[in-house]
């Protein structure tokens with residue numbers, strides 16, 4: 001049992017904590033439920049965290065690993081106070097600064113400078129305290145003149161850099177970092193990890209979600225493994241990472257058992273593509289190169305405009321420079337503000353690509369049904385990696401290589417259109 005004293009000395013104290021989400025198969029069900037004043041339930045329950053107990057003492061750097069959907073982000077959001085647990089206890093001692101996946105607490109209409117001051121205020125800093133730090137923050141963020149532009153005009157990289165700069169300069173006792181570092185470019189990632197190392201030396205408590213298992217073993221004093229909302233492992237980072245790798249390997253073996261890769265999966269209709277419309281920013285280890293990307297209709301017509309509901313084919317060709325054991329080819333779609341809308345890759349879609357040799361060319365086709373998104377210009381960034389979804393090296397990544405406009409969607413409020421039914425009654 002935990003005595004009062006004991007609780008006080010923990011930076012973070014979770015006891016039998018569980019978090020339930022209500023899942024609605026259709027958005028209209030939520031409305032239906034509200035309208036019937038919840039007399040009738042339309043939702044299914046989903047436990048994202050199950051009976052988590054965790055004590056983190058001040059100054060600990062805790063790594064959190066687990067497959068996608070295992071509850072990592074939910075856990076950080078509960079600790080950050082953004083979500084409330086369904087049952088159990090959560091107490092957090094100290095000032096929390098969080099760099100989470102979604103929403104950085106920035107207001108898109110305001111300038112970078114305004115946002116820095118607003119975030120500082122939220123973190124309990126006075127105007128002059130923020131002013132003193134402003135130079136450091138801007139130095140770190142490297143957004144130059146853009147500081148006086150509305151945040152909505154920022155690229156995703158700039159946005160990330162400013163968010164990170166603010167998060168580390170507001171004197172947090174506890175820093176929560178969710179995966180976000182993977183968004184920035186490599187140079188920025190390095191600067192962030194250096195900074196996190198420094199914060200660690202300063203004795204801050206850090207909770208750190210990442211798929212970069214090396215970062216876990218290098219940085220962290222301790223790690224936990226989450227799986228289906230449960231804490232499977234807690235302790236020495238090396239051991240936790242090993243257990244995690246064994247878990248993944250076991251699942252991959254199961255998924256792949258009896259299923260040997262054969263040429264049968266090949267699609268003879270796919271043709272190598274060899275143009276890349278835009279190359280502004282490219283990085284990677286160079287074991288392979290994206291050599292072409294194209295979006296075409298079912299009739300084979302090259303598309304610069306798409307419509308909601310339309311079925312399109314995204315084709316990416318990659319040429320290999322080094323032998324790669326487990327190539328993965330994928331893409332990310334962003335809107336014009338750089339907000340990531342969707343992403344996928346061959347591994348995620350269950351398509352095992354063969355091991356490749358230098359000079360080989362692999363062409364991959366993704367068939368996509370365009371959802372009812374807001375009319376906007378969307379960019380597609382192709383990439384090739386080697387490894388598995390959780391641990392891989394990026395061999396080549398081209399930011400915003402293909403731009404396409406979504407037109408004719410009709411009026412869409414927010415990001416996307418969903419299914420809503422409206423009705424009314426008039427009594428006179």
Ligand SMILES: Nc1ncnc2c1ncn2[C@@H]1O[C@H](COP(=O)(O)OP(=O)(O)O)[C@@H](O)[C@H]1O
Pocket residue numbers: 021022023046048066067068069070071072073074075
């Ligand atoms: N707002 C939500 N409503 C319903 N289910 C959610 C919500 N947020 C997350 N989930 C589900 O909870 C599980 C854990 O999600 P998350 O904490 O984001 O996992 P991770 O960060 O480890 O990928 C997932 O299955 C996810 O689909």
Ligand SMILES: [Mg+2]
Pocket residue numbers: 072073074101179
């Ligand atoms: Mg997450």
